[in-house]
Amino acid sequence: MKKLYIIILALTMSLVSCDQWLDIEPEFVQDAENFFNTEEDFQRAVIGVYDLMQTNYLQVWIGEIASDNSIAGGESVNDTQGLHEIDGMRHGGVNNELRDVMRFNYAGIARANFIFENENKIDFPSKERLMAEISFIRAYFYFTLVNYFGDVPLIVDRRASINEVFQINRTPKAQVYEQIERDLDRAIRVLNWTNPEVGRITKGAAMALKGKVLLYQQKFAEAAQVLDELITTNQAGYALVADMRSMWLVANQNSSEDVFTIQHSGLQGGDYGCLVCLQGNPAPGFHGIRNYVGPFYGDGNSYNLPTQNLYDFFGNDPRREVTILDLDAFIAAQPNPSEISYMIGGGGHTGYYNNKYIKRDFERGLPDDDLTSPLNYRAIRYADVLLMAAEAFAQIGNDARARTELNKVRQRAGVPDITSSGNQLLEDIYRERRLELSGEGYRFWDLVRTGKAAEAISGFQVGKHELFPIPQVEIDLAGGRWSQNPGY
Known part of the structure; x- marks a missing residue:
């Protein structure tokens, strides 16, 4: 063993x-x-x-x-x-x-x-x-490592012996990227668009990740080509779901918008000493409201709290309520606000909570339910694919196509189309990424x-x-x- x-x-x-x-x-x-x-x-x-x-x-x-x-x-x-x-x-x-x-x-x-x-x-x-x-x-793991650390040791298709440890160097990230692209090309070539077993990697997931890998390397023409093929061929039937407000509920996951999703289960317990041991998603519990007593949400640990800067950035965009829970406003809107209570953690408080990955009272996993949420992680959803394509097309001067993909996302959100071009269009795409994808772990990158x-x-x-x-x-x-x- x-x-x-x-x-x-x-x-x-x-x-x-x-x-x-x-x-x-x-x-x-x-x-x-x-x-x-x-x-x-x-x-x-x-x-x-x-x-x-x-x-x-x-x-x-x-x-x-x-x-x-x-x-x-x-x-x-x-x-x-x-x-x-x-x-x-x-x-x-x-x-x-x-x-x-x-x-x-x-x-x-x-x-x-x-x-x-x-x-x-x-x-x-x-x-x-x-x-x-x-x-x-493997490509996903190496892509994560390159983003965090740059040059990292690259070993493929074999185990490294203990004796090699003191001889292995960090590999230039350009070479790591080459391996990432080779691995993704193999996946694209072999995999089908769909798999009857939910959660298995598919051709569409591999194409989406390759588009992202190319975009991060500023290979904009290549990224545009891959993402264009994904969008126009689309034999998996990817589409933006109509109701953003309910999209983040467990009952509505594995939908047409989910291109690359990491599955979780609420059926296996665990403890704080070994988060890697869990089959559930600990993020919603950690994002939950500390010592909360009230409707809809569950109590949690008040981590990863949205800033006032982010809240103000949305303005009147309807995606603000999808992304951010304004807790005091939520409590004030309830029929019994005086009966609802919570505590403020000493690690900081903004009044806001991540409303995409948060513990909800009707989605609890097994004890400790802070750690066993069945809420999947959407590593790449179709809205991200469209925005990556918009960015890639804008970077190579195809403003019309960039606006087309960008405005698909905005139309679903119920906000006016973008009509800009050139550098302003690119800025509008960057702005849209924050409006659409905040709370999902992409912003720093x-x-x-x-x-x-x-x-x-x-x-x-x-x-x-x-x-x-x-x-x-x-x-x-x-x-x-x-x-x-x-x-x-």
Whole structure:
């Protein structure tokens, strides 16, 4: 059993998970030498790769809190201290949340590489599809790592031995991007537009992620081509759902708007000591209202609180109420406001809560229900696809097509069409991304890649904060051969 846990680098050896990587009975009977002998073995191993995507709560937290959209919140400034450091742009090489980003994503890569290492051991009908799925997931993990840390060690299709740890260097991010694109191309080539098993990776998800990867590299013409094919071919039937107000309810997920969604279940409990162990989504509980007693919502931990800046940015746009819960206004509108109560956490309070990923009273998972929300994470939804396409087309001078895709999103929101062109059109697209996608974990990356972070984020230093620091413990585990990112 332990041989199945061999990990890509020493930095991932510290990962402790109460989930089994592979559900094998009895223990100690199977190891790396006699596993991967049946289709079922591969199926079970692939599920283990999917499992590590459920650490997406870190994406929602850091992508919002590092930006101008949210503050860290929580019980106190020492409650999940790493998020408060990121909130104030004070983070350094010792930060638990950033270390989790690195080790969780590398653990997922290790699981994928272990399967690739055994890819040719046997043949069976579903093998190409399964390998294409984990190609996508490995690309997603590496894309996350490149966004956070820049140059990162790149190992594919094999496990790294312990002896290699002190010899492995950080790989230039351009080469990591090349591997990401190769993995996504394999997924696009092999996968179907739909899969009867909800949550499996599809061709559309792979095309959407490739479009995003190309956009982040400023390969605008290539991004436009991929996203155009996705939008015009669209054999999966992607479409914007009509009612934005109810779109974020559990009952309405896995809809036509969901292109790449990470699934969660409210049926498995867990504890605060091992968030990676959960099958539920901990973000809604952490975003919940502290000690709340009242209708509709559930009590929670008051993290990731939207800012006044974000609230004011919306103006009269109807998406404000979809995105942000103005708690005092909500309470005042109830028939019994004097009977509703809540507490303010010592980690900061704005009066606002993330209304997309929040605990609702009728969507509770198993105890502790702070940790087991069944609310999925929409990693890429169709509105994002349309806005990425609009941006890519605007960047290559096709303003008419850019306006077409942009205005599809605005028409669904019930706001007037955009008629601008040139640089103003591009600014309108950036503005639309904040209106449409706030609360979903994209904002920091949008500000960084468009060069707008310094003007929007207090304390942001150009040349430093575009990347997060490599966790110091991982530098130490690598024998000190990795240089730290500039400024840290």
